[in-house]
Amino acid sequence: MTERPSGMRSKVDWQSFLGKHDPLWTVKPVAWEEGAFIGNGRLGAMIYGEENRAGRGSLRFVLGSTEVTASAPDDVGSAIRVPIGELVLKLSGWIYQPLEIRLVLWDAEIRAELTTTRGKVRLRAFVHAVEPVVVVECDTDEGEKDARLHWYPYPEIHPVHLQTDRDYVNPYTPPIVVERSEERGVSVGVQSYDREADEGCVTAWQELTRRHTGGRDEVKELEDQDQEQKDQDQEDMEQEQGCRSSSEIGCTESRVCFLTVYRGVSSSARTEAIETVQKAVRSHWDSWLNVHRRWWHDYYPRSFLSIPDTRLEGFYWIQMYKLGSAMRSDSLVLDNQGPWLTSTPWPGLWFNMNVQMSYSPVYAANRLDLGQSLIRGLRKHKEQLVRNVPEHCRHDSAGLGRSGSYDLNIPVEEEVGNLTWLLHSVWRHYRCNLIDELLRDTLYPLLRRSVGYYLHLLEEEGDGQLHLPPTVSPEYGSFAKLKVADCHYDLALLRWGCETLLDACERLKIEDPLQEKWEDVLTRLAPYPTDETGFMIGRDVPLAFGHRHFSHLLAVFPLHLLRGEEPGERELILRSLRHWVAREGDLRGFTFTAAASIAASLGLGNEANAYLQTLLHMITPNTMYKEAGPVIETPLAAAEALHDMLLQSWDGTIRVFPAVPDAWRDCSFHDLRAEGAFLVGAVRRGGNTVLVRIKSMAGEPCLVRTGWTGAVQAKTDSGIVALEPTEGVVRIALQAGEEALLFPDGEMPDFSIVPVADDPRMHHFYGGRKPWRLYGLPIE
Template identity: 40%
Template sequence: MKRFLLFSIVAWYITASCFCQIDWKNFMSQQDMIWTRLPQTWYEAPFMGNGSMGTYICKEPGKNAIRVDVGNSMVHDHRTNDRGVYGRCRLLIGYFLLHPAGEIKSGDMRLDLWNAETTGCIRTTLGEIKLKAYVTSESPYIVVEAEATEGEKDFTWKFYPENTDSPRQLNAIQRNNKKHLKKGYVSNPASQLSVRNGVNYCWQPLLAGGGTATAWKEIRKNNTSILLISNAHSYPETDALQKVETALASLQTTDLPILQKAHRDWWHNYYPQSFVSLPDKKMENFYWAQMYKLASATRIGGGLLDNSGPWQVLTPWPNAWWNLNVQLSYWSVYASNRLELGMPLVNAIGSNLNNLINNVPEAYRKDAAALPVATDFNLIGETVNIPGTEKKAQVGNLPWICHNLWLQYRFSMDESILRNTIFPTLRRAINFYLPFLKEDKQEKLHLQRTFSPEYGIAEDCNYDIALLRWGCNTLLETTKILSIDDELIPRWKQVIEKLTDYPQDANGMMIGKDVPFSRSHRHYSHLLMFYPLYLLNAEQNGSKELMEKSVEHWHSLPGNILGYTYTGASSLYAAFGEGDKALEKLNGLFARTLRPNTMYMESGPVIETPLSGAQCIHDMLLQSWGGKIRVFPAIPSRWGDVQFQNLRTEGAFLVSASRKEGKTTGIRIKSLAGEPCILRTDMVNPIVKAGNVTLTPIGQGEYSLDLKKGETVVLTTAGGNIPMISPVDGKGQNFFGLQQAKK
């Protein structure tokens, strides 16, 4: 009995502590971005955020000054007479300029990811100014500490409010872009500056009511300065001013150590939720920059992952864009085991169903809902057109975002998300298709004309055919899980049985019936059936060849091959086990369009592309579609050593794995929900090294494990030892920022 108890204790210790030898502070220091010359733009600068407030720091172009931007993703216009991209858009706030006494000659900066802080030194003709800045994680502050040498002790700070008109309108004026210039646009009122009790205020009222308040105060002593900034937005109320006044009124320097400790503690708890280490250190740096970017841009209670995050600049895209951008931005949340970052999306969809209903024409609001291309955070946008007409009826956006919600459910197994949000929303989304399905003489159902994002109108549009098929299948599965006897079950079954096949030609997937893919196009919305829906997948004969033909043709037409064209192709190849091709396509993003701080621009900031690049890495390391956990399913041949810990899969499993010299040496799986566990691995003759679990072979490289909820199993090769997860060796570190290129 004592021997059994000792064995049990040892087994518990092994399963609980194996795969864990990480000095997080040191490891994350190797991921930092470093600037040996000063950045001058948004896409070069160090950036910080707490899920709603954000800032970036750079030298102001053309001026002898350092810019500290003020951003807040909650700041929107709310015009009731304009539901489109001008009336319901994000708005600019303003920025501070540090004006030194001397002329700026040089400078350096470092973005410390572990502490989510930027430090730097500005060198002028009269001395130096050392800076430290952060956006507090647990409170609404931007903090900038400055320490000057004697010659620079007279530097000053000044706030410059931005124009609060639509950034799309302002961008069009600046670029003389008549296409994006809205005639008859009425400007918001001018900003109002004031000072009370030693605190400075900027009030930016809106025509629609409410407004944005920024407050700041500088605490100065000798050659040191602490700039404290707070920002709030309110609508229709005007209490944002009261909020920032309350936030700053009593804040003193003695409070800063407490704020900073809470800030750092948040980040120190955030990163270890999962771990990934790669032999390609530039790719590893990129990956961890995206994990940092995710948590800087969104939190529970904060903003959605729209095109800009908290770092709004002049752009044609100052909204949430739903025909690809939001979907891609969230994908890496799920596998990285950072599901709390996905909840703002769940909450936005779940709490705004009425707005989704009002996005369809009035005649369809009884049982349908839709998402237009662009909305505000309350999902208010222009009315979606009716299929079957010459107008652009882009119907698939809501079903596609429901797929993201489905992933949130599958990776968490939280049935409340399924019952309260996914089912009522997806049911209405699919209902908007049903009146526009027509049966031909062969009893096949065809979809009337809809719009494939950014390409054109087509009958049997592949974007919609794939999402309609996935939606009906998912609704049927949901009714079984939740024991719902829905009157539409027979109709959903009929659609699945009779829906037409995907239109194809000699080049692979078409846009739709009679509409070939014949011009360069950045979107892969015509390929969703391969990824991320996996309706056509690696386990089906002929699907791989069709996917490869489609992707090769897509990339063969030059002119509009841009950032997420590469990340999309990378994930498509990974879905079919082609690791080398997946890496080749991801490297295309690095070669052509990735910016020094891992941001990305297409006429304006669009942060989804780098974030989707992190998902490409996940897809190479771990996949879990179709009820199977696939460990290292598309690993590039050059990645001999790879380590990851606590990546998450569908079914709510935490998976850790080690690969040495091109061979998988250990896998740990923990079940959080007690779902069926089927593992696919290239490990030769795996055995259970720890855990009271039976491993049953069920096919070539596939095994069933009888894991119960809360149980953990460790697998190794026969005679192998339990490997320890730790950073893998590789050449170089700190590849991002502005510095001399590493060789």
């Protein structure tokens, strides 16, 4: 047997690998769904221009803050997101051709070269990864020397721009009073919604010049600088270097604007905003920029995957960028918009699917810190979850209605199971790190109360079974307010909740007086209603028309209560899946992400891939997603569906390459996270899995389904041992911190993780719309 290096090694040149997937615009983006986006979990900006005559010389940085909300009238709901305005780069000429705008994923910044009818502009923009500051830097040639940045509060945005953006208006935008001032050299704009409630926001910014001296950069105020003095030789070099930033290509000086937004209109909010800008201005530029880049350069390598579908691979990595731009561990719960608010009927949080799907990719992607924002929100508002249920249930129950704001003040009505489903996301988080404090202090007590509310609703009927009264199955007959008894959605969540509580008692060594009740529920709970088409919505209610939601399939996905392992179960799941997607009346993007995950759970890689390919036709050019308005969960859930094709870990078993399409002959991934707190890597070559690496983070029992039929070799620090699979599953004992490299009996493979071969025509597919690249046209 040939000796190979002792451990699996990642040989990924991250800058080059991500660089081929950088979204690229060679035509000016002119709408939200085409824009380039930047963010840091709190602040964000969507960058695009306009096609109307009044705006052809403008590039808009439409600002967003996840923290800025207003109290809405009673007929709308609780506090909702509010648009805050924009920073506009006004040019002397019209933006023309050629141009290039690139979102550099590796550095998380926009770099652009704009040609206008008067001259050229080079631009860089980013939201600092750690500080709440938006940065826009630009330099111009002589023809565009008068280009300037202007801040517009929301009420002062050009009416033409507002009309363009308002395909679907917000359900409520408060009256806004705008005040402007300048304090300590910082421009300040205050937008007040309700002064007594301290509702509104403060925007503070300062525009400076940055002189590049070959060593430390100097930042000085605009009025102290002569903007017209430029070195012609340096300018010629800039022309040759394209879109690199001014400091990187030797430009003598550039303009830079530092901007922040704070919630509230009090003097303290104003002071904090001003001091944030001043701190950024005083910082050493290169050091400050490197803090931003270092965060992102640490973020991406937490996990890796590469597939031979270059377009889908690029889409996936843009979603990883999107997650890092939209979430932080200490940010608010991710809502339907993230930091890129635009006109929408959904300016808040929806808990009957959206939040759960938005968080779904963070677990396998090994980015659990981002998922802490959900846990933090539940911990902070756990008393409100109790107040959401009727008063007579509050001694032992909690719940969450359909939609509302970050305070979770959303009383439960006929849609009962949303909190239970949300806690399934927390359970996934726990299962991926096995930190018992999370289970004991947060998950267990909240799940106990969530199931407790169901126990108040259960009714014993003449058949001796426990039944649920009529409730709502999310999205089915919503406008008719259709309610069904023994709703699949609720039966599945109640069953999952009882099973999980019993597992938690065993894990935590708890003797709970309700254990006997939970066991009785599992024994006597009514079965999921079915008919000749598969799973029904509920008792006596078949799936008779288009249904975009998978609420009637929740027992299959994501709960995995039904796994296709019992007699007839697989056929039932498959029949239900295909009947569902055949009802075309109301299918949406997230329909296909769930369908892909369900197909993957059955090992149907070709079918799962077909659903994802269908979805890609519904994604906007910048990988966002719109229905009646933008919602963020669908593209993020597609990233999770891709995880499900490469790695699954429910039911205590790690499944490696469980649903790979036939066309994906070569695949690789590294440090995807599996339940049981395992980091998993694997390599597939020529249609065969050649290597699997498992690292245990908690010392749990390790069961791995590799797809190999013969003997398996396991290389650990102790040496190489032979393992015999049992029913296709390899069992290996690992202590916390130990790892094993598994490979088929025979020659030891190369333990290197590298990207698979790609299709250069699919490089930079996203950004501007480029459908012609899909059809084999002779494009270089």
